[in-house]
Amino acid sequence: MVSRVLVTGGAGFVGSHVVEGLLAAGRDVVVLDAAPRPAHLPGGAAYVRGDVRDPAAWEAATAGGVDAVCHQAARVGLGVDFGDVRDYVADNDAGTAAGLWALHHAGFRGRIVLAGSMVVYGEGRYRCPAHGDVRPGPRAPADLDAGRWEPRCPACGADVAWATVTEDAPLDPRSVYAATKVAQEHLCTLYGREHGSPVTVLRYHNVYGPRMPRDTPYAGVAAIFRSALAAGRAPLVFEDGGQVRDFVHVRDVAAANVLALTAPDPVAGPLNVASGEPRTVGDLAAALADAFGPGAPRPEVVGGYRLGDVRHVVASPERAAERLGFRAAVPFAAGMAEFATTARGG
Numbered sequence: 001m002v003s004r005v006l007v008t009g010g011a012g013f014v015g016s017h018v019v020e021g022l023l024a025a026g027r028d029v030v031v032l033d034a035a036p037r038p039a040h041l042p043g044g045a046a047y048v049r050g051d052v053r054d055p056a057a058w059e060a061a062t063a064g065g066v067d068a069v070c071h072q073a074a075r076v077g078l079g080v081d082f083g084d085v086r087d088y089v090a091d092n093d094a095g096t097a098a099g100l101w102a103l104h105h106a107g108f109r110g111r112i113v114l115a116g117s118m119v120v121y122g123e124g125r126y127r128c129p130a131h132g133d134v135r136p137g138p139r140a141p142a143d144l145d146a147g148r149w150e151p152r153c154p155a156c157g158a159d160v161a162w163a164t165v166t167e168d169a170p171l172d173p174r175s176v177y178a179a180t181k182v183a184q185e186h187l188c189t190l191y192g193r194e195h196g197s198p199v200t201v202l203r204y205h206n207v208y209g210p211r212m213p214r215d216t217p218y219a220g221v222a223a224i225f226r227s228a229l230a231a232g233r234a235p236l237v238f239e240d241g242g243q244v245r246d247f248v249h250v251r252d253v254a255a256a257n258v259l260a261l262t263a264p265d266p267v268a269g270p271l272n273v274a275s276g277e278p279r280t281v282g283d284l285a286a287a288l289a290d291a292f293g294p295g296a297p298r299p300e301v302v303g304g305y306r307l308g309d310v311r312h313v314v315a316s317p318e319r320a321a322e323r324l325g326f327r328a329a330v331p332f333a334a335g336m337a338e339f340a341t342t343a344r345g346g
Contacts, residue, residue: 006062055098113261
């Protein structure tokens with residue numbers, strides 16, 4: 001039985017909710033985070049302030065022994081531009097390597113649950129009427145400049161329709177962040193193979209909810225829209241707003257982590273963590289504006305694009321349901337209403 005868990009990044013957005021869930025499940029928790037201990041973190045968790053890039057910080061956090069590691073600490077989002085590459089690789093890949101090095105020298109053979117991401121898939125799954133499942137390449141800047149947003153069949157150039165992505169899809173990272181998340185998966189999987197540690201990779205889709213970072217270049221689209229509305233500005237929607245995603249509430253993501261850490265039998269391999277309710281980015285902006293009330297500015301579709309963005313990526317949640325017993329519980333409308341209220345309350 002897993003009784004004591006190390007949660008890296010446990011002061012952060014997802015990590016703090018995981019800590020709450022583990023404590024509620026009766027587990028002892030040690031948090032490793034570079035930030036000062038926040039007021040929202042429950043008092044029942046032990047706290048080690050340290051940088052995940054420093055093996056000594058991992059050694060301090062595991063000094064009393066742990067049965068499982070939940071690795072949430074990471075630099076997220078698309079960032080500013082390629083100039084962020086060193087920071088992403090240092091925080092995500094070197095940080096993971098430092099931790100695995102420390103675990104190796106400690107002889108750790110317990111569970112590892114990694115916060116993965118749907119960005120490892122690149123564009124999602126598409127179907128061509130003539131060629132079946134196809135994998136469009138990166139969208140060409142010339143097409144994007146002309147407002148041609150939808151990918152096309154690489155074999156015949158025909159329109160394609162999105163379909164749900166399963167965990168067996170080839171990995172195709174299309175941003176620096178995505179490349180570092182692929183490397184994290186590979187490093188953890190190699191550790192597990194050598195040490196006999198079960199490794200679960202939870203590939204989060206678009207997570208939102210309380211404590212989501214805001215007003216930074218690394219914030220997610222939900223936080224960007226929420227911040228605009230809280231300031232009395234219209235959310236600015238790129239492309240035509242038709243980009244399809246799966247927005248999953250942070251409490252559901254935390255629940256998936258707790259299941260992966262405490263299930264009687266560990267579930268190895270990657271699992272999509274998604275709501276199963278695909279929505280467009282335009283839907284997201286409209287739902288948040290509705291939740292802010294009738295006086296809120298309406299979203300504005302402004303075109304434009306970010307080159308690292310993909311058009312559609314929607315997960316199949318079935319494997320997580322079958323193997324882990326995870327189903328998202330927070331409906332989209334209710335989650336967005338709560339998210340808007342959180343914004344107004346600061």
